[in-house]
Amino acid sequence: MAFEGTTEDQLEATAASLLSDMEDLAARMRAIIAAQPPHDLLGYIQAQRAMGAMFESDAEHPKETDATRLDLINDSQFLLEYVHAVLASDPETDAEFDEAACVELCELSKKLRMQAIIHAMATSADTETGIFGPSTAELQFRAKSNWVMLRGNRYQVLEGEFFAYVLAPHDGMLRDAYGVGAADIAAGFQDMADAARAGHANAFDEVAKHFDAAQAFAEARGKSFDEVAAEWAETHSADIRAAALAMDDMVRGGTSNVSRHTKLPGDLLADLAYRRGEETEFFAPGSYAGTPYRTLPARKKPLIQLGKEYYAVDPCLPRDAGYRALLWNLLNRKPEYKKDFEDRQKALGETAFADLLSSQLEGATIYNEVYYRDPVSRQWVENDTLILLDDVLFLVEAKAGAAATIASPALDFDRHAQAVQDLVVKAYKQCRRFFDYLDSADEVPIFTWTGKKYLECGRLRRADYRAMFPVGLTVESFSPFSAFCKELPEILPILGRHAFVSLSIDDLFVLRRFLPTAGEFAHYMEVRQAVAGMRGAHLFDELDHLGAYIWKNRFDMEIADQQRAQGRPSLIIWDGMSEKVDRHFEGEDWAARPIPRQAYPDGVLQLLAALEKTGAAGRLGADSHIRNYDENTRVELAKMLEKCLGTLKEHPARYFLIAGEPSLFVWLQRADAALDWASMQDKASAAALSVQAMSVVGLVVAAYAGGDIVDARQVQVAVPRTKTADNAHIYMDAERMSGRAVKL
Template identity: 40%
Template sequence: MTQTVGPEGHALPENPDGADAMPPLARALLKLGDDLDAAHTKMQAEMEAMAEALRVAVLKCEPKQLIGFHWGQLLMGQMVRADEQGQEAGEPKESSRAALDDIMFALEYVHAVLSSHKDADYGKSVESDDVHAVLNLATELRKHALMYCLVAARRMPEGLLGPETGTMAMQAMTSWVTIRGHRYQALEAEFFEFVFEPHDDALRAAYGIGAKEVSAGIQAAVDATRFGHMKAAEALFAEMHAAYELAEKEGIELKEAIARLYGEGQERQVTARSAVEDLFFGGICNVTKSSGLPPDLLADLAYVPGEEKEFFAEGALRGTPLRRMPGRVKPLVTLNDGYYTCDANFLRDSTYRALQWGLQRRLSDYRQEWLNRQTALTEGAFMRIFSKQLAGAEVLTSVYYPDPDTGNWVENDVLILQNDVLLQLEVKAGVMPMHSPEVFFERHVRTIQELVLKAHQQCERFLRYAASAPEVPVYQLVGGSHVEVRRLRLGDYRVVLPIGLTVEAFTPFSSMSKRLPEVRSILGKHPFVSMSIDDLFVLTRFLPTTGELTHYLSVRQGVAGVHEAVIFDELDHLGSYVTKNRADQFYAEQLAAGATWLLEADACAPIDEYFADPDWATKPPPAQKFPATLQSFLKANDANRGPRFLDADATVRDLDANAREQMALQIDKLRPALERHPYRWFSLVGEEPLLVWLQRTGFADFAEVHKAKAEAAAVAVQAKRCKVLVVYVKQDGTFDGGWTQYVPAPAETDNRYGQRVLEAAPMTAGAVELTPGAARRLKGHGR
């Protein structure tokens, strides 16, 4: 859903994770009146009282029973969501998203209480009313905390980030309360093996296992929470079925059959007991059982009961979600029979840093070594993860050049040169702050300055140097001296992408940073893009070819240049691209129609649904649709990789579904004629006309002919230029790649102009008229 806000009023944004609770929160905020200080004081006191009531309620219950109850509620809620998604379009639905978020929040709070109190304080109650009370109180606390965030953000002084401070603070605070887990659980092993690979020897020295085993154990623990209920139910059903069969076969009572099968010490008894624990007593959260990881490693990931001192310490916001939840520090808590994760999202959010600290405690002098190895990993991450898509690219790391302002030597991390696309990366190994943005907002601001603004400044500095002359030298440091390694012509590149890359996603700052005055388009035409390494593992699955990746990044950059479009994170960008294609043009058109800003809510839905499928790994991910003819051309173009092959690829991808069908139809219509003629052509009419030139492979290019046709096509629609897409066709009718070029329309004073006017009339009659929306999409990226 895209929310547009018109010029006549300013609406409060919805909850960034899509929960249905935000509209009533916004309405409640309006009732608070103008005295924000009084409202803030009152709401803080109420929130602290609610947090205390929830703490007492958690301590009343038996921990594993409480964890098991919430996971059971989560399972039922997911089943409801599946039923809702199966309803016909337009049929009334009662969204369960908010209820699922409430359950996850309650689990986070259970972890906080168990981590902050000794096990002697844990309760014994298994009463239904008591465990339900925890969920009810957590739900109310979460809603109240969200409204408190809105008030606190409106009180934030503008000095930190200028006029955007309140908006940034609101996004940061509401995200702090609602968002947990920055990756898809199915990809945990892949991510952790990648980031821990440089530390394989250290992991073996500290824990006796390497990066591959650690990542596999984390994946197993996460999978236990994803599929544990189903496996336990299947196991229990199988055991009960065996008991029924025995009773029928022996002609005995079911009770006697069960006694025979599950006598004391029998293996079946152990299996049945384990299944019951998994179903009802949080057994799926027992990481000791599910992960196979060594005790020392799990201990470094777990709180000893009562170890956490900060969350319930006396002071403002005691025990509220606006303090740092312990799960952000360590993902596990120690219970009597093992280490438990109340919420497997903690494993995603906290394991990386918890093991970093664990290694530094167990191995002397490893702190600096960790940083050195992690820096090397991050600088090579983009190329490694996209090794297939960027095969053949020229890659330069640690590129030196003279600062255009001071003349001093400065460094750029990574340059990737692929055909007519230049990717410039500045890599930051830092991570998002772990303290509440309400209490420590200045720390969050410093994170923005370090991870976003500094990367932007470095990208801008390099591109200003690259644009300072038609051709500039770049250097690398060899034996203490700066040695020229190549010359760079910025004008050779149709797309220039300055990217700031971090290890972990730090939404909402990465998406909101474009609203800061410092983060302007570099050189007035190259918007800056902030991305994270963990998101790249998703992108590489959805964008498997060079053309798909570079086209997505171009659209992504275009959206980064639309300051009023609020797209929450990288997965929302990807979902919007899959469903809208030229999302940058879509948002720009919405704003041109009168909106003052747009909020793209739940754009990541197709991505979420894909990974929610248990069989996702064997199914193709959702993707844009292309006619078979264009699919064949794109494949051949990628294989052939001629000059400006990426521009030819992007020319096709820029088209909407209607234009793609029209192009494919005309190509199929004209391709047989190439048996008799060396070339055929047609044009698509949009803001800029597109001349599609089909030519038999092996013939000398008819450059002057198609140039004349392109000039006439531009004159026909009074455009400044016409784009030519040359498509080569082999003798057997299959494609052999292609290329593109722009042909300017002749000036009226040019002696060719009159001839082109005469040629324009029949060209107009034979051109393929596109719908207005499709016509706008003909305006592509770059020059």
């Protein structure tokens, strides 16, 4: 950080001075905002935001252009949150728009935002110890700066999908409370997000459409528009009304009018909205008064009532805070629903992983609420969800909590951090307990609870699973805490090799789009788990991990190389890795565009698809081995497949081996020919000996001569350790093979 070499007293003095400046800036901003007509002020600020979105790109300096655009958007977002705070805190007054004051307001807002970040640095720099060890200072700074700056860290186009899913368990009670169900409420939040995302552009198009129609009307009569204006108005009243509303969207904050742009009922909007002057805490006397380190009113009620209509003054916090605020108000209206609500929320968390990833987990054995006797305490204990797919095991522990979303890290960092730590650590300990149980014997039973007794429902052998993933799942993302929790002393890879991974339901909506097959998802989780086990190596959130995977595949290996090269520095941070993911969701045509994927030659894609389709045992291990290859090896694999496919007309079977540890042996069989199992096994063993491989991933692949691959299965390959009379022919064959081996 920027305060190295500064004494503790100097840091405290700097922090105190910055705090005083922030409070003064906030008070001045409050005075200006309160003196402006809210609709005109909203229109002015949103115009600046729209200009940022339309900022002309510089082809020679695209990164600088993106940074400038982002600064404009972030500045307006920060200011809009203050507009909401003042409108919620101050009663309505007669006001006249003052553009000069608004210019000053924008500058004050930028300064306050910057002061807040510097304050975060000053108050975190001397944190030498803490619950996150030597990384506590870095995490504290990130928590404070994110509290000020990080908004809308979800994709706007997926809001409806998210809300529809997480509200579905409460559909009946929502209908009882508000007269609409989960689907309609989700559509309303999507409409809200769409209005913020594309409202200005849509309004401009609407105004232009009516202007062109009016001009055409006048030209058809051979007159100027002024001459036919009265006639136009008389015959096109609906068009005039539509144009007026579009103009309101463009210049008076109308895109924020959720009464206009959604069909959400008034009672629901009222529950999510402040009335003017209702908020009493944000600007109340005391430390941090009016600064961004107090809890912004929009975190509690994201809307504001202006007249008879409701506005989402800023475009992000209604989405970030809307879910929690809605559920809080639902329980406030229906307190008798509390027990049922808690049960449904628990069920939502426990089933979400398997439900949202149902395509990736097709054919899996899924156990919900798994019981067993803890080998230490001898008490019956439970885990949420156990998923078994081929040689991969997922154990998912769902946790819920909201304290970190409304508790300021500046006012009480320990509480803010503890809230998330509790979620992660509790899930971790429950996963560890199950893995310890699985490791306690060669085979262990698992049970279900009937309400009266425990019944055995399955048996597990740890040796059957090549990959095991302990996963903690929350509804909302708690980045960066969830990623930093691996720095906690008690968070170690379970059984020495299975690192804990923290995910959110938010994350799953994106992961299932970008990793649509079982093989892709399982391989991503292997890489993700490897990074989760690396102390001192951090990516901000799941989207950064996903972006790094798409871009670099085994990015865990690159991070490991960096750590070795730099003598294991205290912290390596990869930032901005989510760009490929972010870009996909931009633009009106996002849903029609191809999803960014890792590059594979067609032949390798055919092979992976055949493994997936065939669904034979061991397929995920073989799939993972192929996905571990770098670009060059993937290309060579495709060339070998193509070459062998081209000769299947003359030969019933072909084979090749790609050396490595383990090596890959591929036996390519003509689909209409019988498999010579003994010959295949001998050739596989000889190929392994020829490159001195200790282990081999074997594949039997069926294809039509010169055509497509139709079947692929993993097979076990025996690598002889000692030459005998029975296997002498294999050793002889291996010598011949070694003489014509090609090194990649």
